Amino acid sequence: MAHDDRTHSSSCDARSAPASRDALLPLGAMLLAASVGSWAQPEASTALAPVIVRGTRDRDSQTYQSGVVSVGKTGATARDIPQSLTVVNDKLLQDQGKDSFKEALRNVPGISFEAGEGGRIGDSIRLRGFSVSGDIYLDGIRDIAQYNRDTFNIDRIEVLRGSASMLFGRGSTGGVVNQVSKVPRLATQHQVDVTVGDGNYLRTTGDFNIRTGDNAALRIGTMTTDWDGRAGKASTQRRGLALDYRLDIGSSDRLVLSLYHLDYDDKPDLGGRWLQLRPAPFPADKWYGADSDYQRDSADIATVTHTHRWSDGSSLKTSLRDGEFRRDLWATQVNALAPGVTQASFGPSTVVPRGTQTRAGAEHHSFLQSDYLTRTQWFGRENQLLLGTDIARERSARDGYRNVPLRPSTTVDLADNSPIVDTRVRFAQTQFSSTAVGLYAQDTIELTPQWKLLAGLRYDRFSGNFERSGNAAPNNTPLARSDGVWSKRLGVMYQPRDEVSYYASYGTSFNTSGDLYQYDANSANTPPESSRNIEIGAKWELWDGDLSLRTALARTDKYNERNTDVNQASGEFLLSGQRHTDALEFEVTGRITPLWDIFAGVAFMHAVIDKAGSSASAQATVGMNPGLAPKRQASLWSTYRLADRWRVGGGFTAASKNGPASANAAALANRAPGYTRWDAMLEYAYSDNHSFRLNIDNLTNKVYYSSLYQAWPTVAPLRTVRATWTGRF
Template sequence: MVKVDKRMSGGRAQVAKVALTGVALTMGMASHSVWAQSAGEQELPTVVVEGQKTAAQIGYKAEKTRVGKTKQALKDIPQAVTVVTEQLMKDKNADSLKEALRNVAGITFNAGEGGRIGDNINLRGYSAVGDLYLDNIRDYAQYNRETFNLQQIDVLKGASSMLFGRGSTGGVINQVSKTAQPVDSNEITVTGGSNSYKRATVDLNKAITDNVAFRLNAMDTKTTSERSGATSKRYGIAPTLTIGAGTQDEVNLSYYYLNENNVPDYGVPYVKGADGISRPLNVSTNRFYGLSNADYERNQTGIATASYTHLFSNDSSIKTTVRDAHYSRDLRATAPRFADRSILASAVTDSSVINRQRQARGAKEHQTAVQTDFNTKFETGRFKHEFLTGAEFVSERSNRWTNTNASVANPGTTVGNTDSSPALSSAYYSGFSRTNPNSYKAQSYGLYVQDTVEVAPKWKVLAGLRYDHLKANYKRDALGDLNLDIGALSGRAGVLYQPNDASTYYASYSTGFNSTAEAYQLDDRLVNTDPEKTRNMEIGAKFNLYGGRLGLRTSLSRSEKTNERNTDLASPDVYLLSGKRHTDALEFEVTGRITPKWDVFFNHAFMRAKIDNAAGTAAGTLGMTPRNTPRYTSSIWTTYKLPRGFTVGGGVEFVGKRFANDTNTTVVKGYTRVDAMAEYSVNKWLTVKLNVKNLFNRKYYEGVYTGHVLPGTSRSAEVSLVAKF
């Protein structure tokens, strides 16, 4: 009998119990199968174990995804899903999650806000800060995510709390890690380019035996910026061991470590025009208003994961995953603001004073998660079922603080004389201390069940339900402790019509919720405030053309937040759940190979977003467009293989006009960015590749926040040497 150590803290004991429950369930079901065989003197059917097909990941068209908690074809998911494949990331030399997501319509980027660190993304007009996942487990910390260990990125659009729990208003972004495969395959890439860009990646995979394999991915990247002062340095390593590959019992052990040491960039401030509309300060993109000799962004991420998968038959499996993740972050950044906030653009000169507003925060966070999923197929009469059930337990702990230096203020600067490295007193460096400490402890669990039933030939009906419970405690310096205890139900329903293997038509409805603690912050007003509710209604079609080489998808959706929090003017100590807004989206996507030599990845989203109801302090936003939600986003990337080992490619990214505030008085104009690529394969082992980003050197802004905006990259070139052996 296995016992849980009672000396464990409550969170650790709960984690151990859930882990043991998952393992016990697996062992119990396996024992039941063996007992049934003995009792009935029958042989079990042969289990055919399907390994990961490398061919399915080559090119720009993915065949499978696990974003629905089970490995399934994209055509069987009644929601819009975009998959960014490894080949697409390599061809574009997308070295960060942000660069890779440029290929996904409906996504925009926020600048660092309020001291926030790392990836800050909007999906269909809603913040996706808490909707980033790594192998279907929430990757909630603030850091800049890398691509060196990613096999693909799955973006599931629309409310998805039935699958993922709290959050997921606009959808979820799931990073899929590389795993060890039972083959010998090695690749080393070295890249150099503009702005002192240097990058090296290693991907080594070794088959130790027929079913034991080891894989090592590593990366080191250093670069400056055309914005004189901002820099980026990072390195990472990700070893993976697979035991039992291609058998009924497979164990995967992995560790992921990423270290960053950057000088962050908060861009330029806005300035008001004669028409009363504020726009980005119109200066050269190489002007950096931070402090290159004092600002820093230091992040460390360490994620250990173990998973066990048992196949009972070709149609039934159970998988248990245990994760322990540690994150630390430390920030001192500069947000530029005009000293005279009322200054008009016509009055701005090179001598106009810009204040360097200090953004300085840090945190240490720890997450332990256990997730068990059971999938099976069976028949009841003439109905065929694809059944999923699972449980998830997560323990989270966070300690956060503000980096304060009350004795020395940041030195100011001017529009024309940025002086990013002024002389600073020794007190500036030594005088910082941690203030306003607060801590967060939470335990959450989710239980979910879903069934997809073939009710008639060519027709399937999907229905799912999930219950989540979150219990959290906040310790705040001098403000007193707060406790939160909430539960919520989420649902998912869909109908699929598949007249043949090449086409699917669907309609779906799904719900989601945003708890009052989705940002791991709580105040007295939020304690007794119910979760915000969201829903997604969608119709669409998916097609496989040219023998499955080319995929075509289109969808029409409405994502609604039905009770958004607003501050009550009459009672500022409570929130009103009276706000409402929506985003209508029409999307088109084409991925795959038009011919054996011609690859394409295209998607486009028309979005119409509106604040439908607002009260209290938000009353002035009624009828406005939510921030950072353009009317359209679009991207296309294509490559063509020429004779004698040459490949050429290029792409265009379009983003429409965006507002930086919900009152629509601050505007960031749209942009078009053109990229290009040329590649020469010397032989099957050696390739040389040239990438040029922003080919026509257009000035544009990509990271949007209320107080500042971040310019996009100027024209840059990168040359890569790829060796395979």
């Protein structure tokens, strides 16, 4: 049985609560008109004295609100974090039937997805138009490995927007995405879910929490997923296991031991092709790969976390993690169509030339992270002080293949999926190793009961070595680089009442040349890129804390982006590029009435390339959208309890036209059309502990493109129907 372990606080003031609601009506109306229309405001209830209830809430009683989050490293509520924050929690994932990290993130406006290319495998995400492939975290520790993540052991996903290198080190231009794992509880409770659907879809998940003693518990998470796809489309076979053991040593020490395993054998779909600046109209129910295609990846992660708490409330949390990740891809890509093929002439007999994407590798990551949190009184002011350090040792080996067989062409209508005889020979191509050390300090000062000031400073030292003897000359010589960088974070919060918070913040970030485990002769001579985020915003807790509303206006600048320049000496990069994204966001989550839950957001983005290198091809990109930053995105999910046993729900995700990320002006001109995808849910609880749920995604069978790369767009799944049985015991 899954729970949201968080503190729920409610308080109301007889003098201020009605006035605050009236003051917020214009902004609330604007948000709701943009996302779901309008709704009636319930009558104000009689104010009571402040009441604080602490405990664990069952999924049925929890809302879609964030609660206490860990992405800021201090265990704070969203109102005390002076940056945009969206949380996709376990209840939302369960109601929507989401089974992958990527699908879960479709709830978050501002996020787009890159097709699995650019030499990478696995989840490839853009936030506000900036890559966050190197900014994915698992329980606050970097999870940069190349694999497709699953949600079976996830309690919530926290998306923090804007530069945050002071907290996390290198990366985070657009923000960070933190997965929070389920943790053992001192109770014996279990939940099993079985889902069946079209395309021979079968998924089983188990969440078994066993109290093994007065101060100890074991939590076991299991997952199997099998899907044959439809009409020869791509398929998946996934297996997962998570083991977490918690031991409370007295009242001051807690030890958690965690093991996580995920592996999958997928048949990937790399997509179609751009044609005359639009996606070529390949049929959405056909697949142009071969039955011998595969993507076989695995992740094995071991973590030990110790937390010591002192009687004054101070705490020291130390985590040690070691992870081993393997990947292997052999997939079909659609090559450029023949000259003369147009949108008008494209048809069933159009020849589809095909090529191969094949690469493999392994990664070994080791992390040690420690955070000390305490409250002090300095100069008569309360201070919340965070001191921390993290050490990383990361190794990545990339393998290539020789003697790769050719893929025969097919036609649009035939879509021949005959297997290819494997004649490939695998060889070691490159190896990257790095050491990173970070030291940071942050203080949150309560200037007055209404005003708080946050200030943080961090220093990072990153050293990388790249061995590339498997490449052909002259690209087979070793390369190395070392950088030291300072990062800053500043925020001010005005909180006139417990349910209101206004803030302004400033943060910096940096990206080293070796962020994603490779150098070339140019990047090895290039210092880190720099970025900054400036943001103002407001957060409200309405209707006695049942409904959370936020809005933010932000500007993110990458102001010395790497660019090759014709006037530079050979083997050097010039940090002459600059681009920015302006973003306006609104979000509402929580409970409108005791029967009506909602999760909705809308983002407006204006992304522009401001400067580039002096070459003609680089200059041609100035003024263009850098890609994967649509002007408008929105999402809505809402459920309503019709009776004691029935719930109905649904919603949509929508985006305006979008293009791929590229440094090439011709590729940037490609545009996938905007879309709105509708989903629906119906649930019947035939007892207190057992229920059936029906999820229909893409109700209207809309053809749209969910992942974009400069060479091709990937069409999203058509209508899917899935039924889930849930049992709790």
